[in-house]
Amino acid sequence: MSCCAPGAELALAMVDPHTANEEVLLASRIIGDGVRQTDLSVPGIHCGGCIQKVEAALGALPGVEKARVNLSTKRVAIRWQADKPPAPFIETLNNIGYDAYLHDAGADETDETLKELIRALAVAGFAASNIMLLSVSVWSGAEASIRNMFHWISALIAFPALIYSGPVFFSSAWRALRHGQTNMDVPISIGVLLAFGMSLYETFHHEAHAYFDAAISLLFFLLIGRTLDHMMRARTRTAVQGLARLSSRGALVVQDDGTHAYLPVNEIQPDMHILLATGERVPVDARVETGQSEIDCALVSGESLPQPVAPGAVLSAGTLNLTGPLTIVATAVAKNSFLAEMVRMMEAAEAGRPVYRRIADRASRLYAPVVHLTALLTFIGWMIVEGDLHRAASIAIAVLIITCPCALGLAVPMVQVVAARRLFESGVMVKDGGALERIAEVDTAIFDKTGTLTMDRLRLMNRNDIDPAALAIAASIAAHSRHPCSRALAAAGRDNAVTPVALNDLSEQPGAGMQATIGTTTYRLGRADWALTAAAEQSATTDVVLSENGRQRAAFHFDSDVRPDVREAVLAISDQGCRVEIMSGDRDEPVRHLASDLGLAYRASVSPADKTKHIVDLTEAGQRVLMVGDGLNDTPALAAAHASMAPATAADVGRNAADLVFLHDSLLAVPQAIAVARNARQLVRQNLILAIGYNAIAVPIAILGHVTPLVAAVAMSASSLLVIANALRLHGWRSRKEPRAGAPAGDISSQLLAMEKAR
Amino acid sequence: MTDYFFLIPVALALGAIALGAFMWSLRSGQYDDLAGAAERILFENRDGPDDIARAHEDKPSHRN
Numbered sequence: 001m002s003c004c005a006p007g008a009e010l011a012l013a014m015v016d017p018h019t020a021n022e023e024v025l026l027a028s029r030i031i032g033d034g035v036r037q038t039d040l041s042v043p044g045i046h047c048g049g050c051i052q053k054v055e056a057a058l059g060a061l062p063g064v065e066k067a068r069v070n071l072s073t074k075r076v077a078i079r080w081q082a083d084k085p086p087a088p089f090i091e092t093l094n095n096i097g098y099d100a101y102l103h104d105a106g107a108d109e110t111d112e113t114l115k116e117l118i119r120a121l122a123v124a125g126f127a128a129s130n131i132m133l134l135s136v137s138v139w140s141g142a143e144a145s146i147r148n149m150f151h152w153i154s155a156l157i158a159f160p161a162l163i164y165s166g167p168v169f170f171s172s173a174w175r176a177l178r179h180g181q182t183n184m185d186v187p188i189s190i191g192v193l194l195a196f197g198m199s200l201y202e203t204f205h206h207e208a209h210a211y212f213d214a215a216i217s218l219l220f221f222l223l224i225g226r227t228l229d230h231m232m233r234a235r236t237r238t239a240v241q242g243l244a245r246l247s248s249r250g251a252l253v254v255q256d257d258g259t260h261a262y263l264p265v266n267e268i269q270p271d272m273h274i275l276l277a278t279g280e281r282v283p284v285d286a287r288v289e290t291g292q293s294e295i296d297c298a299l300v301s302g303e304s305l306p307q308p309v310a311p312g313a314v315l316s317a318g319t320l321n322l323t324g325p326l327t328i329v330a331t332a333v334a335k336n337s338f339l340a341e342m343v344r345m346m347e348a349a350e351a352g353r354p355v356y357r358r359i360a361d362r363a364s365r366l367y368a369p370v371v372h373l374t375a376l377l378t379f380i381g382w383m384i385v386e387g388d389l390h391r392a393a394s395i396a397i398a399v400l401i402i403t404c405p406c407a408l409g410l411a412v413p414m415v416q417v418v419a420a421r422r423l424f425e426s427g428v429m430v431k432d433g434g435a436l437e438r439i440a441e442v443d444t445a446i447f448d449k450t451g452t453l454t455m456d457r458l459r460l461m462n463r464n465d466i467d468p469a470a471l472a473i474a475a476s477i478a479a480h481s482r483h484p485c486s487r488a489l490a491a492a493g494r495d496n497a498v499t500p501v502a503l504n505d506l507s508e509q510p511g512a513g514m515q516a517t518i519g520t521t522t523y524r525l526g527r528a529d530w531a532l533t534a535a536a537e538q539s540a541t542t543d544v545v546l547s548e549n550g551r552q553r554a555a556f557h558f559d560s561d562v563r564p565d566v567r568e569a570v571l572a573i574s575d576q577g578c579r580v581e582i583m584s585g586d587r588d589e590p591v592r593h594l595a596s597d598l599g600l601a602y603r604a605s606v607s608p609a610d611k612t613k614h615i616v617d618l619t620e621a622g623q624r625v626l627m628v629g630d631g632l633n634d635t636p637a638l639a640a641a642h643a644s645m646a647p648a649t650a651a652d653v654g655r656n657a658a659d660l661v662f663l664h665d666s667l668l669a670v671p672q673a674i675a676v677a678r679n680a681r682q683l684v685r686q687n688l689i690l691a692i693g694y695n696a697i698a699v700p701i702a703i704l705g706h707v708t709p710l711v712a713a714v715a716m717s718a719s720s721l722l723v724i725a726n727a728l729r730l731h732g733w734r735s736r737k738e739p740r741a742g743a744p745a746g747d748i749s750s751q752l753l754a755m756e757k758a759r
Numbered sequence: 760m761t762d763y764f765f766l767i768p769v770a771l772a773l774g775a776i777a778l779g780a781f782m783w784s785l786r787s788g789q790y791d792d793l794a795g796a797a798e799r800i801l802f803e804n805r806d807g808p809d810d811i812a813r814a815h816e817d818k819p820s821h822r823n
Contacts, residue, residue, distance in 0.1 A: 051799065
């Protein structure tokens with residue numbers, strides 16, 4: 001295969017950096033028997049036809065043993081023989097029209113938690129249903145010998161179930177207790193364990209009442225809540241991971257003997273020479289050695305227009321090389337690069353932010369002492385009144401069982417899962433329930449400009465001032481380039497429905513522009529100092545010009561395209577009682593322009609550290625800040641803010657730091673998320689009130705000693721069903737009230753696809 | 760009375776079989792791609808069980 005010849009990989013890499021086989025090899029893992037597995041993320045897969053196409057195309061490649069598509073996660077697992085070099089998987093997929101990205105092996109590790117929860121849930125469900133079956137016979141008046149036998153069978157079923165499913169709560173409760181704290185799992189664990197222990201004692205002594213059913217069904221109900229909570233997070237994680245990796249995994253390094261080797265980012269040392277093809281991101285901070293190109297810094301610094309670079313220019317890690325291949329010299333190792341610096345600042349900001357206690361934990365902090373004190377007082381009271389240790393203990397335990405915080409354990413995650421699902425359907429992914437609770441509290445919204453209020457693509461601003469014939473020529477030339485300005489020109493041409501012009505001798509001058517001839521006339525589209533011969537004309541132009549034999553024919557002005565619905569979104573957020581402002585790393589002029597257009601306060605040319613500082617200052621002044629941003633430079637600010645949102649086009653670190661990620665272009669996702677979160681908060685509060693009301697009725701009955709296992713089972717099931725039904729009301733609100741922002745649910749994948757294509 | 764000695768074990772065994780079947784299906788990766796399974800049933804060619812997913816699933820279980 002051609003990829004074995006040294007130097008050939010350079011040619012390949014020039015075409016498309018992803019085809020560097022070393023990168024595929026680096027991301028694969030050995031799964032035994034000389035077989036390696038590579039996981040690719042293919043966001044474009046959306047139907048059965050795609051599965052067959054992708055599997056057939058990959059299966060036909062040499063060395064591939066099996067390719068298997070997972071439609072739910074939009075990933076392909078490819079097993080190939082390790083003794084051969086990897087086949088061009090990504091290129092093959094690109095050829096049949098799918099974008100593909102290497103997926104991090106090992107990113108799925110956490111999925112095991114969900115599996116464990118589901119297994120625990122299954123065991124608890126099995127035990128609860130069987131014990132309940134036996135309990136019903138006991139409640140219907142079984143005679144003493146049969147009752148006792150049934151209690152023994154219940155104990156036999158309950159014990160293994162407790163051992164298998166209980167540790168989910170026990171371990172977390174133990175961790176909290178060891179650190180001198182209490183969380184929701186503490187009262188749950190105490191209630192379940194005491195109920196089981198007392199029932200075992202009663203069974204030994206052939207007593208009438210055993211609470212095995214209560215103990216195990218509590219476990220079952222609470223595990224449902226826990227599993228739902230986890231599934232919500234797992235789903236978001238999968239969706240976020242499906243998005244393209246924007247940081248580079250490695251780079252093609254020129255070694256001392258002149259050969260090229262693909263090295264992982266963290267093995268790149270200062271003074272190494274790196275070959276950077278067009279379309280690649282700069283792996284570490286570096287200086288340009290040879291070559292001319294333009295660099296897209298939008299994700300790194302927030303500057304919206306591409307910056308020209310020439311030898312000697314300094315590049316930040318993470319910027320994108322647009323037009324020409326460059327040779328660059330590394331100036332820092334990965335862990336000292338801009339990206340790593342941002343991650344460090346983000347971690348510092350996260351550590352500085354006060355730990356947010358989730359509403360259920362806060363409630364249980366009040367709840368647990370009250371419940372335990374009530375049980376203790378009941379015990380003491382009965383000891384004083386009757387002096388019967390056994391009776392006092394069993395009534396006190398009945399109080400603990402009846403007050404076990406089902407409403408907290410089930411109702412809160414239930415509401416949040418319904419809310420997260422509603423947001424998911426309109427293209428907003430919520431990281432966890434805590435994020436929903438935090439975003440409901442915000443009173444200030446700060447937006448980044450580039451990539452957040454604006455899209456990450458450019459738009460031709462002066463389309464209507466340009467001679468249609470000139471636009472037709474420019475659009476035809478631009479159609480052959482992937483430069484952001486060219487794409488904007490080509491798009492403008494399509495919008496105006498210009499007729500394409502036949503071109504000859506088309507060539508691209510890296511860092512300068514494109515050249516083409518029509519008949520005997522030479523046209524140049526690009527930077528003014530390159531396209532124009534007369535010096536006088538140069539000063540008048542700003543962005544890109546079209547020249548005809550060296551004379552200016554048209555000048556084009558570009559700016560980033562404003563996201564759809566920005567104005568409506570800002571209005572809606574203001575209506576929700578939040579102050580809105582803009583904070584950008586871009587130059588003053590474009591920020592001021594947009595800010596005055598929207599009537600918002602703004603800050604321009606803000607450094608990443610100052611962004612964070614501004615948010616910390618606001619937080620200390622008592623405000624709760626929602627940060628919406630996409631760039632690497634926003635990442636520390638995202639972590640510092642009370643709640644954070646990022647568009648799906650954001651830098652990887654930012655996307656992972658943000659509480660919510662929105663997939664659609666429309667910025668209405670932000671007010672919608674706030675609205676849904678506030679509805680959810682209202683429902684959670686209602687559920688907590690319901691729980692308190694239930695306890696107000698049930699606890700006196702328990703304290704007076706009238707609670708039998710039957711009463712406990714009915715009361716617990718009834719209260720659980722009540723809070724679940726209340727949580728489901730959130731789903732109904734959508735159809736009655738707000739119209740959904742963005743496209744319908746099934747559209748998320750195609751949106752993703754369109755988004756990845758736009759890159 | 761003697762009926763219990765048959766009926767209760769039978770009831771428990773049936774429940775345990777269902778539980779075992781669920782555990783097996785979970786372990787063999789049958790819930791990993793519900794959307795994909797719904798599509799694959801319509802494919803004409805014979806499609807074997809997903810051994811990649813299973814290999815993937817088995818690994819962590821060795822750890823336990």
